[in-house]
Amino acid sequence: PDLMLSAPFPVSPASLRRKIIRDLTGQTFFKQRVLLPLAAMRGAKADRATQGSSRATRGSPTTNDHDYEAVVTGRSVLPFLLVNLALLAAAILSGVWWAYFALWLLPLATWFPMVTRLRNIAEHACVEGSAEDPFRAARTTRARWWERAFIAPYWVNFHAEHHLFMHVPCWRLPSLHRAVSGRPQGERMEVADGYVSVLRRAASSRPAA
Numbered sequence: 001p002d003l004m005l006s007a008p009f010p011v012s013p014a015s016l017r018r019k020i021i022r023d024l025t026g027q028t029f030f031k032q033r034v035l036l037p038l039a040a041m042r043g044a045k046a047d048r049a050t051q052g053s054s055r056a057t058r059g060s061p062t063t064n065d066h067d068y069e070a071v072v073t074g075r076s077v078l079p080f081l082l083v084n085l086a087l088l089a090a091a092i093l094s095g096v097w098w099a100y101f102a103l104w105l106l107p108l109a110t111w112f113p114m115v116t117r118l119r120n121i122a123e124h125a126c127v128e129g130s131a132e133d134p135f136r137a138a139r140t141t142r143a144r145w146w147e148r149a150f151i152a153p154y155w156v157n158f159h160a161e162h163h164l165f166m167h168v169p170c171w172r173l174p175s176l177h178r179a180v181s182g183r184p185q186g187e188r189m190e191v192a193d194g195y196v197s198v199l200r201r202a203a204s205s206r207p208a209a
Contacts, residue, residue: 009125010205023114032113037077115151122198123159127190135188140165140177142193151195160189 011019022028084105091100122141129136141147143157156162158173161180168176180186192198 009121009202011203012205013203015205016199016203019117020114023117024110026109028117029109029111033077033080045142074135118151118195118199119156121202122157122195123193125198134164135160135185138189138194139190139198141195141198142191144194147195160191 009060061088080147087104088097091097123138127136127139138159140160141152141157143152155170158177161168161173161176164180165176180189181191192201
């Protein structure tokens, strides 16, 4: 899924701006949390009806992608709804109902999709040789203090190291980065100097004339 999200890059600066605007205005959140689950459930119902008529005539079961997609969507949407209902109830009972909308739902629908997109771009977009070399399966980004505070908490910027040694806890990733960088194999790693530099590279494509 990471490669699928980062495959379209590089894109034009205008395309990247449109993506970020969709994130910050809640359009991405609405698509992911409302439109896609509804489309998957409608597709699953239609396929089940088709399967029923097919079994009645041929007596053989059929399978398709919509059923699988509906199962996966249901597993993710139901916990999401239950957790958010619990948070809203807790806020109401605490007398701060507004906090759920202002401090949780609004950032979740705007800032979080944008940060998720930026991190995914930094981690996987425009990394040459990622399919052949495990040391180039992802990118590590040197994050400044404000980038760590607003974009990359919990050392998620050390993504190449995470792919190489997924069992290493997040707080040990800086030490792992220093250890790997000190070896010859570390020279093959993709390391970027900040998220701004990665975004410039990801938005370096020009539309065809």
